[in-house]
Amino acid sequence: MTSPDIPLATRVTFLYGSQTGNAESIALNLQELAQQRGYDTQCHVLDDYENVAFTAEDVYVFVVSTTGDGDPPDNATKFWRYLRRLAKKGADWSHVRYALLGLGDTNYDNFCNGGRRLDQKLQEIHAQTFYPRGLADDATGLEEVVEPWCQGLWEPVAKVCRSKASPLADAALDQSQPAQAKASTHASQPNTIEQSLAALHLDGTPQLPSFAVPSTSLASIQLDVWRGQALAIDYSALAELSSLTGTPKVPGILCQLEPVSPAALTNSDPTALVLPAHLSNAFTLVQLTKARCLTAPDAVKRTLHLTFAAAPGKNQAALPTDASGGAQLPEFRPGDAFGVVCPNPLPLVHGCLDRLGYTTDDTRHQQLAVQPGKPGGKLPSHLQSLSTVTPHQLFASVLDLTSAPKKALLRMLVDYTDDQAEKKRLLFLCSKQGATEFNSVRNQLPTLLDLLTTFPTVSPPLSRLVDALSPHQPRYYSVTNSPLADGGRTLSIAFNVVQYTTPEPYNVVKHGICTPWLDALATATLLSTDDHSQSATATINQPSATTARSAPPSPLVPAATPVYVFLRPNSGQFYLPSDLARPMILIGPGTGVAPFIGFLQHRDCQRQAVPGASPKVGETWLFYGCRHPDKDYLFRDELTYYQQQGVLSQLHVCFSRYHEPTKELGTAAQAQNGKDKSAEPSDVGRAEAAHPKYVQDNLRRHAIDIYRLLTVHDAMLYVCGDAKGMAREVDDALAEILANAPKCHGDPLAGLTLPDAKQLLVQWILDKRYLRDLVSWI
Numbered sequence: 001m002t003s004p005d006i007p008l009a010t011r012v013t014f015l016y017g018s019q020t021g022n023a024e025s026i027a028l029n030l031q032e033l034a035q036q037r038g039y040d041t042q043c044h045v046l047d048d049y050e051n052v053a054f055t056a057e058d059v060y061v062f063v064v065s066t067t068g069d070g071d072p073p074d075n076a077t078k079f080w081r082y083l084r085r086l087a088k089k090g091a092d093w094s095h096v097r098y099a100l101l102g103l104g105d106t107n108y109d110n111f112c113n114g115g116r117r118l119d120q121k122l123q124e125i126h127a128q129t130f131y132p133r134g135l136a137d138d139a140t141g142l143e144e145v146v147e148p149w150c151q152g153l154w155e156p157v158a159k160v161c162r163s164k165a166s167p168l169a170d171a172a173l174d175q176s177q178p179a180q181a182k183a184s185t186h187a188s189q190p191n192t193i194e195q196s197l198a199a200l201h202l203d204g205t206p207q208l209p210s211f212a213v214p215s216t217s218l219a220s221i222q223l224d225v226w227r228g229q230a231l232a233i234d235y236s237a238l239a240e241l242s243s244l245t246g247t248p249k250v251p252g253i254l255c256q257l258e259p260v261s262p263a264a265l266t267n268s269d270p271t272a273l274v275l276p277a278h279l280s281n282a283f284t285l286v287q288l289t290k291a292r293c294l295t296a297p298d299a300v301k302r303t304l305h306l307t308f309a310a311a312p313g314k315n316q317a318a319l320p321t322d323a324s325g326g327a328q329l330p331e332f333r334p335g336d337a338f339g340v341v342c343p344n345p346l347p348l349v350h351g352c353l354d355r356l357g358y359t360t361d362d363t364r365h366q367q368l369a370v371q372p373g374k375p376g377g378k379l380p381s382h383l384q385s386l387s388t389v390t391p392h393q394l395f396a397s398v399l400d401l402t403s404a405p406k407k408a409l410l411r412m413l414v415d416y417t418d419d420q421a422e423k424k425r426l427l428f429l430c431s432k433q434g435a436t437e438f439n440s441v442r443n444q445l446p447t448l449l450d451l452l453t454t455f456p457t458v459s460p461p462l463s464r465l466v467d468a469l470s471p472h473q474p475r476y477y478s479v480t481n482s483p484l485a486d487g488g489r490t491l492s493i494a495f496n497v498v499q500y501t502t503p504e505p506y507n508v509v510k511h512g513i514c515t516p517w518l519d520a521l522a523t524a525t526l527l528s529t530d531d532h533s534q535s536a537t538a539t540i541n542q543p544s545a546t547t548a549r550s551a552p553p554s555p556l557v558p559a560a561t562p563v564y565v566f567l568r569p570n571s572g573q574f575y576l577p578s579d580l581a582r583p584m585i586l587i588g589p590g591t592g593v594a595p596f597i598g599f600l601q602h603r604d605c606q607r608q609a610v611p612g613a614s615p616k617v618g619e620t621w622l623f624y625g626c627r628h629p630d631k632d633y634l635f636r637d638e639l640t641y642y643q644q645q646g647v648l649s650q651l652h653v654c655f656s657r658y659h660e661p662t663k664e665l666g667t668a669a670q671a672q673n674g675k676d677k678s679a680e681p682s683d684v685g686r687a688e689a690a691h692p693k694y695v696q697d698n699l700r701r702h703a704i705d706i707y708r709l710l711t712v713h714d715a716m717l718y719v720c721g722d723a724k725g726m727a728r729e730v731d732d733a734l735a736e737i738l739a740n741a742p743k744c745h746g747d748p749l750a751g752l753t754l755p756d757a758k759q760l761l762v763q764w765i766l767d768k769r770y771l772r773d774l775v776s777w778i
C-alpha cells in the first residue's frame with residue numbers, strides 16, 4: 001500500500017493493453033467516470049509509454065488483457081520490454097502508485113498472465129499498489145470482476161489524489177463506496193426495483209414478468225440463421241424480488257455521430273468495408289486461387305484449405321500505407337498468421353438496420369461524422385481512423401454483433417425504452433440477483449438482433465451502440481505454406497467452418513462469421529470456375545463436399561470477391577529454428593497441424609535449395625490426431641510426401657473415433673521403410689498404447705524417443721491447437737515423460753520429480769525452446 005511520505009497526486013492516468021478492445025473500452029470508460037468525478041485524467045495505450053511521465057504527480061490505473069499463450073497484447077509489448085529493462089537495471093519506481101486490472105480467460109492455461117506479469121515487474125521496481133489487483137475472466141463474463149473492481153476503485157483513488165476544488169470531489173468519495181455499503185448507509189439510494197426505475201426518471205408501474213420462450217422452432221432457425229430470435233429467459237425469480245443491486249454503470253459516452261451536411265459529402269461507397277486501421281497499416285487485397293475441402297462429407301467438422309494470391313491491379317487503390325501498391329503479398333514466414341477482414345453477415349446487418357428504423361438506402365447510407373464523446377475527448381482506437389461512417393458500415397464492419405453480450409450493454413438499453421416491463425427485465429438481467437438468467441442469456445450466444453428482438457421496444461441511438469459494443473474483429477489464420485515454394489506469391493490457410501450448438505437446453509445451431517463467409521466465397525468461386533467464367537483455379541478433392549453438409553444459408557458471396565488481409569507476425573516466435581539440423585517435435589491435432597505443413601514445406605525447400613548434397617535436416621517428429629482416417633485426416637497426401645522426402649522423420653497419427661486393431665495407422669510409410677518402431681510387441685501389449693486416441697497418448701507411447709530427442713539432441717518443442725483441453729494434456733504427458741523416463745547414471749535430469757518437470761517445461765517456454773500457438777475455440 002501507499003507510503004505516507006509520497007505527496008498526494010493530482011491526475012489519474014489510465015493505461016491499457018488490449019488485443020480485441022475490451023481493456024481499451026474499460027480504460028476509456030474509467031477515464032470518463034474519473035472525469036465526471038472531477039479528476040484531471042489521461043488515457044494512453046501502453047506502447048505509448050514514452051508520452052507518460054510516471055511521476056508521483058499521477059496515479060496510474062492499468063487495464064491489461066492477455067493474448068497468445070499468456071502474452072501481453074501486441075500494443076503492450078514495447079512497454080513490457082521497457083519494464084523488463086527497468087527491472088534488470090534495478091530501477092526504483094517507489095514513487096509510482098498504481099492499480100491493475102487484468103483481463104483473461106480461464107479456458108487458457110495462463111490465466112491473466114499479461115496482467116500478472118506486468119504487476120510482478122511493477123512490484124520488482126518497487127511501484128506501489130494503492131488498490132488490490134483485479135483479474136477478470138471472459139469465460140464467466142468479465143463483468144463479474146470488472147464491475148465491482150471499477151466501483152471500488154474511486155475511494156482509494158480519492159485517497160491518493162489531492163482533493164480538488166471541484167464540487168464533484170465530495171461526490172467522488174461518496175460514490176466510491178461499494179454498492180451494497182451505499183444501500184445500507186444512504187436511505188436515499190435506490191434499492192428497490194421501483195426506486196431503481198424512479199432513479200432513471202421513470203414511473204415504476206409494476207408489471208408481472210412473463211416467461212419468454214423462443215417463438216420459432218429449431219428447424220426454422222436452421223433455415224434462417226441470422227434472423228432475430230427471441231431468447232428463452234426465465235423471469236420467475238424477478239417476480240419474487242423487491243430490490244435489485246449490483247447493476248453495472250451505464251457505459252460512458254465515447255463517441256458522437258452527427259449527420260454530415262450534403263455539401264460536405266464525398267463520393268465514397270457507403271457500404272465499403274471499414275478496415276481495422278488500428279491493427280495494421282498495410283492491407284493487401286487477395287483473390288482466391290485454390291479451394292480444397294480436406295474432409296469427407298460425413299466428417300463431424302468441415303475443413304477447408306484455401307490459397308490466395310494478391311489481386312492483380314487492385315492494390316494500387318488500396319489502403320493508406322500499402323507502399324508497394326503492387327501485386328505482392330507481405331513477406332511472411334511459416335508460423336505467421338494472416339488477419340482476414342470479413343463483414344458481418346448481410347442478413348444480420350439488414351436485420352439490425354431494419355429493427356432500428358434504418359429501412360431505406362437513404363438512411364442506411366447517410367454519412368455520419370464520427371466525433372469524440374465530448375470536446376477534446378479521445379475516440380476508441382478502432383474509430384480513430386474514421387472521419388465519417390454510414391449506419392450500414394457500422395453494422396457491417398465496425399461493430400461486433402455476435403459476441404456474448406456484456407451487462408453494460410443491457411444496462412445501456414434500459415435507457416432507451418419507455419416500456420416499464422422491459423426496463424425491469426433488462427435491469428434484472430444485469431443485476432446481481434439476475435446472474436443466473438444473465439448466464440443463460442450468454443449461453444444462448446445471442447446476436448445484437450436477438451437482443452433487440454427479445455426487447456422489442458428498445459431503440460438505442462447508433463452512437464450508444466458504438467459506446468457499448470466491442471469492435472468487430474478480423475479473424476486470424478496460420479499460414480500453411482512457405483514463401484520459399486513460390487517466391488511468396490501465394491498464402492494458404494486451413495480452417496474448420498465454424499458451426500456449433502448452444503448448450504442444453506437451448507440446442508440452437510450457430511454459425512461463425514468469417515469461415516462460413518470464406519466457405520461461401522469458395523463455393524461461389526468454384527461454381528463459377530466450373531462455369532469457365534472466372535480465372536481462379538479452384539479445385540476440390542471431395543466433389544460433393546462444398547455443399548453436402550449443412551452449410552448455412554449464409555449470404556451469397558459473389559465469386560472472386562477480393563478479400564482484404566494483413567500480416568500478423570507471430571508474437572510468440574513460433575518459427576522454425578534457424579539451424580536446419582536442430583530436431584523438432586511438432587504436436588498439432590486437428591487444424592493445429594496447419595502451421596506445421598508450412599514448416600515442412602519450408603524445410604523441404606531449404607533442403608532442395610542446396611545443389612548437390614542436401615544439407616542435414618534435423619530429426620522431425622509430428623504427432624497428429626483426428627477423428628477418423630477416412631473422414632478428417634487433414635493433409636494426408638502432404639504428410640506422406642514429406643515423409644518420403646525424409647523431411648518428416650516420424651509421423652504418429654491417432655484417431656479418436658476409430659479403432660485400428662493391429663498397428664498404429666498413419667505410420668505405414670515408416671513400417672514399409674522398416675523404420676517403424678511404434679509397433680514393437682512391448683508397445684502393442686498395452687491397450688491404451690496400442691490404440692492411442694489422442695496426441696498425448698502417442699507422446700507417452702514414444703516416451704523414450706521423446707526423452708532422447710529433448711535431452712540428448714536439444715529438440716525444439718512445438719504445440720499448436722486447442723488451448724483448453726489438448727495443451728494441458730500435452731503438458732501433463734511431457735512432464736510425465738521427463739520425470740519418469742529411465743535415466744542413466746550421470747543424467748542431469750536424474751531425480752527429476754513431476755513438479756520439477758513442470759517447472760522445467762515452464763523454463764523451456766520462457767527460453768522459447770518450447771513454443772505454443774494456442775487458441776480457445778469456445
Ligand SMILES: Cc1cc2nc3c(=O)[nH]c(=O)nc-3n(C[C@H](O)[C@H](O)[C@H](O)COP(=O)(O)O)c2cc1C
Binds near residue numbers: 103
Ligand atoms: C488468441 C487469444 C489468446 C488468448 N490467450 C489468453 C491467455 O493465454 N490467457 C488468458 O487469461 N486469456 C487469454 N485470452 C483471453 C483474453 O485475454 C480475454 O478475452 C480478454 O477479455 C481480451 O481483452 P482485450 O479485448 O482487451 O484484448 C486470449 C484470447 C484470445 C482471442
